[in-house]
Amino acid sequence: MFYDPDSDRWCVGQDGDSYGLHCGECFEIYLGESAIPCRIEMDRDWYLIINGVSFNLRKSNRYLVNMK
Known part of the structure; x- marks a missing residue:
């Protein structure tokens, strides 16, 4: 990603x-x-919800994901 x-x-x-x-x-x-498992969301920036906790994504990073 x-x-x-x-x-x-x-x-x-x-x-x-x-x-x-x-x-x-x-x-x-x-x-x-x-x-x-996670869900992607957008507020001012993109972030992930993992087990009810939000984590900001770093635009300079790449992430390994598995699309279900």
């Missing part, structure tokens, strides 16, 4: 294509070797 500044959204690459994520989409994000 990577941030696309042109569309101001987080994108996921799959099979050579990429698509932008929308608020409320659920997937798993890898923290170390563990896949953790």
Whole structure:
């Protein structure tokens, strides 16, 4: 998962294509070797909800995710 500044959204690459994520989409994000269920949301910035706790995303980072 990577941030696309042109569309101001987080994108996921799959099979050579990429698509932008929308608020409320659920997937798993890898923290170390563990896949953790989460949901992406947008306020002033994009963030994840994991077990009821919000975590801001860093636009300069890439994240390994598993789309369900």
